[in-house]
Amino acid sequence: MMKNSGKTIVLAFGGNAITREGQKGTFPEQLANIEVSCRDVVGLARAGYRLAITHGNGPQVGSLLIKNELAKDVVPPMPLDVCVANTQGSLGFGIQQTLQNMFTKAGVHRETAAIITRTEVDPHDEAFSRPTKPVGPFFSQEEARELMAEKGYAMREDSGRGWRRVVPSPRPLAILEKQVIKRLVEDAVIVVAVGGGGIPVVSGPEGYSGVEAVIDKDLAAQRLALDIGADMLAILTGVPVVYLDFRKPAQRALERLTASAARKLLGAGQFPPGSMGPKIEAAAGFVEQSGGTAVITDFATLHAALDGRGGTMIVSG
Amino acid sequence: MMKNSGKTIVLAFGGNAITREGQKGTFPEQLANIEVSCRDVVGLARAGYRLAITHGNGPQVGSLLIKNELAKDVVPPMPLDVCVANTQGSLGFGIQQTLQNMFTKAGVHRETAAIITRTEVDPHDEAFSRPTKPVGPFFSQEEARELMAEKGYAMREDSGRGWRRVVPSPRPLAILEKQVIKRLVEDAVIVVAVGGGGIPVVSGPEGYSGVEAVIDKDLAAQRLALDIGADMLAILTGVPVVYLDFRKPAQRALERLTASAARKLLGAGQFPPGSMGPKIEAAAGFVEQSGGTAVITDFATLHAALDGRGGTMIVSG
Numbered sequence: 001m002m003k004n005s006g007k008t009i010v011l012a013f014g015g016n017a018i019t020r021e022g023q024k025g026t027f028p029e030q031l032a033n034i035e036v037s038c039r040d041v042v043g044l045a046r047a048g049y050r051l052a053i054t055h056g057n058g059p060q061v062g063s064l065l066i067k068n069e070l071a072k073d074v075v076p077p078m079p080l081d082v083c084v085a086n087t088q089g090s091l092g093f094g095i096q097q098t099l100q101n102m103f104t105k106a107g108v109h110r111e112t113a114a115i116i117t118r119t120e121v122d123p124h125d126e127a128f129s130r131p132t133k134p135v136g137p138f139f140s141q142e143e144a145r146e147l148m149a150e151k152g153y154a155m156r157e158d159s160g161r162g163w164r165r166v167v168p169s170p171r172p173l174a175i176l177e178k179q180v181i182k183r184l185v186e187d188a189v190i191v192v193a194v195g196g197g198g199i200p201v202v203s204g205p206e207g208y209s210g211v212e213a214v215i216d217k218d219l220a221a222q223r224l225a226l227d228i229g230a231d232m233l234a235i236l237t238g239v240p241v242v243y244l245d246f247r248k249p250a251q252r253a254l255e256r257l258t259a260s261a262a263r264k265l266l267g268a269g270q271f272p273p274g275s276m277g278p279k280i281e282a283a284a285g286f287v288e289q290s291g292g293t294a295v296i297t298d299f300a301t302l303h304a305a306l307d308g309r310g311g312t313m314i315v316s317g
Numbered sequence: 318m319m320k321n322s323g324k325t326i327v328l329a330f331g332g333n334a335i336t337r338e339g340q341k342g343t344f345p346e347q348l349a350n351i352e353v354s355c356r357d358v359v360g361l362a363r364a365g366y367r368l369a370i371t372h373g374n375g376p377q378v379g380s381l382l383i384k385n386e387l388a389k390d391v392v393p394p395m396p397l398d399v400c401v402a403n404t405q406g407s408l409g410f411g412i413q414q415t416l417q418n419m420f421t422k423a424g425v426h427r428e429t430a431a432i433i434t435r436t437e438v439d440p441h442d443e444a445f446s447r448p449t450k451p452v453g454p455f456f457s458q459e460e461a462r463e464l465m466a467e468k469g470y471a472m473r474e475d476s477g478r479g480w481r482r483v484v485p486s487p488r489p490l491a492i493l494e495k496q497v498i499k500r501l502v503e504d505a506v507i508v509v510a511v512g513g514g515g516i517p518v519v520s521g522p523e524g525y526s527g528v529e530a531v532i533d534k535d536l537a538a539q540r541l542a543l544d545i546g547a548d549m550l551a552i553l554t555g556v557p558v559v560y561l562d563f564r565k566p567a568q569r570a571l572e573r574l575t576a577s578a579a580r581k582l583l584g585a586g587q588f589p590p591g592s593m594g595p596k597i598e599a600a601a602g603f604v605e606q607s608g609g610t611a612v613i614t615d616f617a618t619l620h621a622a623l624d625g626r627g628g629t630m631i632v633s634g
C-alpha cells in the first residue's frame with residue numbers, strides 16, 4: 001500500500017485523454033485513447049484511493065454542434081447545455097466501461113458510476129458580457145452576419161479559418177450533484193462526473209435552468225475537489241511536469257512549488273492562458289482553499305507522481 | 318402518509334412523458350412535457366416513497382441518428398449504443414433538473430441523480446438474427462441497398478414511407494449499475510436511470526462492449542425493479558387504466574387482475590404488441606418473479622393508483 005492510499009483524489013483528465021490530434025474522433029478511437037489514459041488508474045484503484053474522474057469534451061461537443069447545424073432544417077438543434085449533457089452520457093459510458101473492463105482483467109474489485117452533473121454559474125458573471133470561448137463549426141462572413149442578427153450569437157473571425165461562435169466561460173460556483181458524488185466516492189465507487197466542466201446552469205425565480213456557456217474543465221475539477229472535500233487534485237495533461245521557460249533554451253522542470261510561488265509565476269506570464277495557465281490556477285486555488293495538495297503530470301507518470309516520484313506538486317505556502 | 322409510503326417504486330415513464338405528437342421536439346417542449354409528467358412525483362417524493370425513474374428515448378435517439386446521417390461526410394457517425402448514452406445525458410439532465418425545481422417550489426427536500434446505465438443482453442439472443450425495431454431516418458430503396466451492402470444494415474420498407482434500418486431488440490439480462498442505483502435509492506435519492514432501456518452491452522473476452530440494438534424500455538424497467546428489489550413497478554402510459562376490448566363497443570376497464578389472468582389475456586391477443594402488450598408483459602413478469610405488485614396508469618392518476626384508487630393493478634396469483 002502506498003502512503004496516500006485511502007485518500008480522496010479528483011483526477012482531471014485533459015483533452016488528450018479521449019481525443020488525439022490527427023484522429024477522426026470515431027468512438028473506437030476514443031475508447032482506445034481512454035484505455036491508455038486509464039492505465040495508472042487501475043493501480044490507484046487497487047491501492048484503495050477514493051477517486052472521482054472529470055474530463056473534457058471539446059471535440060465531442062464540437063461534433064454535436066456541427067451536426068446541429070447540418071441537420072437544422074430537419075430536426076431542432078439542441079442548445080449548448082444539452083449538447084454538454086449529451087457528451088456526459090457518451091463519454092461517461094466510454095470511460096466507465098473501459099475502466100470497469102480494465103479492473104476485471106486486473107482482478108480489481110471496484111465499482112464505477114457516471115453521474116450527469118450540473119455546474120452552477122453566476123448569471124452576472126462578467127464572462128456573459130464578454131464571450132471568449134470559440135465553439136462549433138466555421139462559417140463564412142455572410143453566414144456569420146445572419147447568425148448574429150437572427151440568433152444574437154457573438155461571433156469572431158478565427159485565425160483566417162472562418163467565423164466561429166464564441167460563448168461565455170463563467171467561473172464555476174458549485175457542483176450541484178456534489179452530495180451524491182461525495183457519497184459514492186466515500187463508498188469507494190469510482191465516479192466519472194463534471195464532464196466538459198459540467199452542464200452550465202444558473203439559478204432564477206423558476207429554479208435552475210441551462211445556459212449556453214462552457215465552463216473551464218480544470219476550474220470545474222477544482223470546484224468538485226473543494227466541494228467533496230478531496231485531499232488532492234491531480235490534473236492530467238500532455239507533459240510529465242510543469243516547465244519554467246517552456247520550449248526555450250533555459251527550460252527546466254518544476255518538481256515542487258508553493259501556491260504563492262505558482263501565483264507569482266502565473267502573474268509573470270510563465271504559463272499560457274489557453275493551456276498550462278488554467279491548470280496552474282486550478283491547482284493553486286485548490287491548495288489555497290483546502291490546504292490539500294495538487295499534482296500536475298501526464299497519464300504515464302500519475303501513479304509515481306502521487307508517491308512524490310515525478311510530476312509537479314503544488315503545496316500550501 | 319399513505320399506506321405505501323417508504324416503499325421502493327420503479328416509475329417507468331412512457332414515450333408521452335417527454336414528447337407529444339405534433340410537436341417538433343425542441344428542448345423547451347421536452348421540459349414542459351416532463352413538468353406535466355412529474356406532477357404526481359412531487360407528492361410521492363413528499364410522502365417518502367423511494368423512487369427510481371426510467372424513461373424512453375425514441376424521438377431523441379431518432380434525431381441523433383438523422384444528424385449522424387446528414388453530417389456523416391464531416392464528422393464520424395456514432396454507433397447506436399453511443400447515441401443511447403447521449404440521450405441518457407440530455408434526458409437525465411432534463412428530468413432531474415425539472416423534478417428538482419418542482420421539489421424546491423413545493424418545499425420537498427429530496428435529492429435527485431441521473432445515472433448512466435448499461436443493460437446487459439445475451440449476444441446469442443435470437444433477436445440478433447431477427448432485427449425488428451425500426452430506428453432513424455427514412456431512405457430511398459437505392460440508398461437502402463447501398464447501406465445494406467456497405468454497412469451490413471438490416472433494412473425494411475416501412476408502410477410506404479420509405480426504407481428504414483431495423484435493429485435487434487434483445488431481452489434485458491441485467492442492469493449493470495444496479496448496485497449504485499440501489500444504494501442511492503435506499504438513501505432516499507430519486508434516481509433517473511436505464512434511459513431508453515439502457516445502453517445495450519454484451520459480455521465478451523475483453524469485457525463489456527456496446528452493441529447496436531434497442532432494448533424495450535418497459536422490460537428494462539422490469540429488470541431494474543427486480544434487480545434493486547423494488548416493491549412495485551408503476552408503468553406510466555397514455556391511458557388511466559388498461560381496457561379489455563380497447564376501442565371496441567364492449568370496452569371495459571380492468572381495475573385489478575392477477576399475473577396469470579394477465580398472461581391469459583396477453584395470449585388471447587387482447588393487448589397489441591407495439592403498445593400495451595410489452596407493458597402487460599413487463600408488469601406480469603415483475604409480479605411473478607418478485608411477488609410484488611405492478612400498476613399501469615397515466616401520469617394524472619399515478620398518485621391515486623398507488624393508493625388503490627384508479628389505474629390497473631396487477632397482483633400475484
